[in-house]
Amino acid sequence: MVLRLVSPLLVESDLVSLSTELVVEDGLLIDKTLGARHELSAVAREAIMQIETSLRFDRWATSMTALGLSGAQQTEIVQFLNHIGGLRVTRSWSARLEIFITRLQVALVGGKSAAVSWRRCASPSALVVATLRAMTGLASLSLIAAVLCWGTGLSSLVDAIQVLSGGLLIIWASTLAHEFTHVAITSATGKQGAVMQQGMRLGILHPPLSTPAELASTLTGPLVGAAVAICGAVMFSALGLSPLLSWVGMAVAGFHGLSILPWYGDGLSLWKLTGGRIA
């Protein structure tokens, strides 16, 4: 068997459609939330218009081939749409298993895996769904780690369950609070944001904000997230649960602090706002 170094983004049976936040008009792909206007060639416009209604990926690929697009060109269109969160994909459980196995094979040989972006208008319910989606992999990893930790004999089963469930709750609640703060500040300026999730990556897209609003959003998001994580640690400590949970809460608070490093969205905004004088 030959292992592919790059896992496929879509499989034949996927149902693909264009995000409702995007519309094709006069050779332009307009992002209604962000106000972006992407220029399309005639053939790219034809290709993208075919997924204005839901279409199986294999049929879409066949149509694009009929339009004269090569495999590389088809990949370029799919990757661009995925980059801006423009694809809505409905995938069967068997296809999910197939993709999971392929991604595992690719990861084992040090290859790269691309995940389909999930994007919705930033509402509280969309944020809840996005954070849960982003945490699926983490929850699976944590469950395996908890079983292994119990297997070492260093922790009791009760401790392992408490740290697993409490830790995931702290991460979920604090991440939700972090992202909700960004959305709330964006909404306060009269603008609409979008939540985008890709694998374990979760973020908020929004139109440009005024400098004070951008600064407030950049700083308060991580602060609120860290505060919620610390509150969780204190609460679990007060309830007399595993002392490890307090340390987990503090570590998660520290992870929120990482957001202001210039390699991440918040830190990058801060870096640009200050003209690269900090961080």
Next chain:
Amino acid sequence: MVNALVVADSSVEYSTKESPVIVAAAAFVIAVGGLAVASIAICGWRGSKQVMVDWMHGKATFVCR
């Protein structure tokens, strides 16, 4: 005339207010899981008494029952 298939609107950035929390937590969980695997490999199933980790020097000491 557009030569490329798609010309992205350069006036709008798609960089997100992205939080590294989940990725950092996953890295932490993998590190803990790795230590647990090593501990089980050295001391056997539920055979560990203590694990000491020196993160600064990348050194771990496993004490078995």
